[in-house]
């Protein structure tokens with residue numbers, strides 16, 4: 304049984320508008336038998352933070368195209384993407400790409 | 405005697421020098437005055453930039469403060485003078501970018517924009533002035549830059565970058581700065597840079613945030629490595645919808661100029677395989693390490709599937725401009741024109757006008773008799789809003805027969821959200837609220853301002 308972990312979530316580039324305009328969320332993921340990974344975190348966000356219009360945030364099991372995910376200030380591609388196992392006090396950022404000029 | 409001769413000779417020499425200086429100044433002024441900028445409406449071959457071997461005295465005087473910076477120095481300045489930069493978009497990013505590149509003494513600036521200057525550009529597109537309204541942005545920018553530094557060659561292109569002209573254009577420049585305002589153009593510029601081997605310094609801004617990355621530089625990733633699939637069009641917000649504080653693209657355009665200058669002068673950029681994010685609300689810059697170039701990238705990978713430019717509007721499902729899309733969700737009988745609504749008002753027919761814009765827009769202007777419930781609140785069925793709606797509909801029904809369905813006209817800025825709201829209202833009608841007849845007002849408040857009431861503000 305893995306202990307609950309605290310994770311700091313940030314949303315930016317407009318992605319925060321799906322979360323009542325709140326950019327930073329300090330959340331606690333409950334203890335479970337397996338360690339938390341990014342795939343489970345996305346499901347948890349959808350069930351607990353994102354109340355409506357999930358299609359603007361997720362697509363299939365991953366985030367929708369145009370949202371960049373950063374784990375501890377690095378592109379999640381460098382960290383194993385959906386398979387990354389979350390650690391206590393990790394910082395996860397979801398940033399929507401801007402196109403305006 | 406000989407002393408007097410010497411004195412006179414010295415005086416003569418002084419006067420001669422003075423005359424030479426005046427002639428030079430006059431020639432300079434005449435040159436600037438006569439060189440009325442030519443506006444290019446298509447891509448033509450340019451003569452290659454010739455490299456200077458040394459700085460002139462005037463160069464030394466003009467650039468002295470940056471020549472003293474060891475990281476630039478004389479060689480860096482000479483490098484700038486032989487570098488050409490294509491600026492894609494002369495808007496909120498392109499204006500400050502081009503301003504600092506011209507001031508720093510870049511050799512040649514290609515200034516591309518298909519648009520004309522409008523009053524609502526001036527808060528962020530700082531090269532243009534009030535007198536430039538209606539003028540091609542590329543030309544207006546070139547004229548402003550010439551005033552600042554007449555030694556920089558400016559080539560204004562009044563055209564839309566397209567798969568047909570992009571390669572021919574980009575091949576002629578050393579560095580490309582993406583200052584565009586839409587998704588298809590960003591993919592087009594990226595692919596053209598990859599196919600012609602040019603570094604791409606790309607920035608963007610919206611509301612109170614900015615982002616910057618250098619693509620396709622010394623083996624680093626390209627835009628497609630990061631974003632292989634374009635975002636769904638409905639998730640993309642442009643500046644005319646979302647708004648932007650002028651200084652935010654100003655800051656991002658300046659950082660963009662900095663990275664261009666570093667590459668052009670022979671230093672390395674700090675922003676390859678990095679995403680620089682700026683949050684103006686918290687005055688916070690953050691630099692993120694990005695993935696490396698992807699072996700399976702469609703354009704820069706090992707077996708690219710994109711080997712020539714494609715149709716980017718089809719690829720992205722949106723138009724290559726930041727103009728708003730026009731939705732068509734309803735049938736003709738579910739919509740009325742602003743003229744029809746005007747006659748409903750004139751005849752004082754009882755109805756409810758429902759304005760579904762967000763509060764920040766209602767604060768700018770509104771029709772005084774409208775009821776404001778933002779689309780998002782309507783979609784959420786916010787309790788207090790549903791109750792308010794119920795009360796207003798009840799009032800309209802009072803003293804009328806039981807089968808009377810009060811008309812509800814829905815309005816927004818341009819007539820997109822109002823159509824969505826009609827669809828929501830139709831679901832609510834007869835269940836969550838009493839049955840109503842719902843229609844949207846085509847073209848919204850901006851159509852109202854254009855054709856019915858010219859005193860109504862446009863934004």
Ligand SMILES: [Zn+2]
Pocket residue numbers: 625626627628629630697698701702703704705
């Ligand atoms: Zn690539």
